[in-house]
Amino acid sequence: MLAAILFDLDGTLVNTDPVHYQAWQEMLLRFGLKMDENFYKSRISGRLNSVILQDILPQLSLQQQEEFATEKEAMFRQLATQLQPLPGLSQLLAWTEEHQIKRALVTNAPRLNANFMLEVLGLTKTFSPII
Structure with a gap:
């Protein structure tokens, strides 16, 4: 599972x-x-x-x-204030929510940039933790 x-x-x-x-x-x-x-x-x-x-x-x-x-x-x-999520992301996130699958974000981006992008995308509460 x-x-x-x-x-x-x-x-x-x-x-x-x-x-x-x-x-x-x-x-x-x-x-x-x-x-x-x-x-x-x-x-x-x-x-x-x-x-x-x-x-x-x-x-x-x-x-x-x-x-x-x-x-x-x-x-x-x-x-980067106008960034948009890639196609299909909202559906995939909805699927993970529906199936109670945990999500984490991994990135080599500077933490300030990662938090900024999540804010622009409206996803600040979607990912925990950020690695």
Whole structure:
């Protein structure tokens, strides 16, 4: 019997890639770097900020990388106010409720972003815990 379902946030509940793409594009322009979709997919998408920054801006100190990442994530939240859940999510959540299946959210997104996205999606009370 199924007791619980673990949901990933980015790409499962919501497609955040276009918003992350825009935020990275704007941030990298400050360093004179232009980014296209291939660069984003191969060097940024799905990776942690710390790994990305070591890869593409290795000249930054650790403190500068942390400041860059903080600013990039703040920009993401500014741009992400209109996120919509992926098709079928509400039906799946209703099914889990109907069958009394527990739900948890797993993500490598910064906790501030995860909470923000759940709020935008109207899902703050849907997932406990967030891992």
